[in-house]
Amino acid sequence: MPDHFHTLLTPADIALERAVQFMKGGSSRALREKLLYKFPIWQRGFSDHRIRDAADCEQHLRYLTNNPVEKHLAAAGAEYPWSSASGAFRMDEVPQGLKPLNKAS
Numbered sequence: 001m002p003d004h005f006h007t008l009l010t011p012a013d014i015a016l017e018r019a020v021q022f023m024k025g026g027s028s029r030a031l032r033e034k035l036l037y038k039f040p041i042w043q044r045g046f047s048d049h050r051i052r053d054a055a056d057c058e059q060h061l062r063y064l065t066n067n068p069v070e071k072h073l074a075a076a077g078a079e080y081p082w083s084s085a086s087g088a089f090r091m092d093e094v095p096q097g098l099k100p101l102n103k104a105s
Contacts, residue, residue: 002073006064008051010095020046054098 011019028041051057065077065085077085084091 006067008057008060008064010092016048051095051098054094057094057098 007023009016009019014022024042031037031041049060051060065083067077068074068080068083069077074080074083077083078087080086081088
């Protein structure tokens with residue numbers, strides 16, 4: 001998205017706040033050095049949501065894929081070049097510790 005950023009994170013050995021600090025700080029530094037930006041890149045703070053189970057994870061992955069489509073930036077999520085749905089980025093597996101989907105028997 002041109003004006004915001006979505007990610008699903010599973011920080012292993014650090015706090016979520018620290019993981020976000022590394023992402024924001026590292027990208028800001030790289031942009032300042034490579035593009036000579038002198039203005040703030042990120043707004044202060046962030047919002048978070050704890051993934052509760054596999055169904056919640058699936059719902060959020062669908063949202064991330066469809067966000068560029070909803071914003072009229074692509075006809076399909078896979079067509080947006082900065083989306084994980086594009087196939088251009090290596091993705092980690094979904095965490096195995098999530099509760100399974102509730103399937104009707």
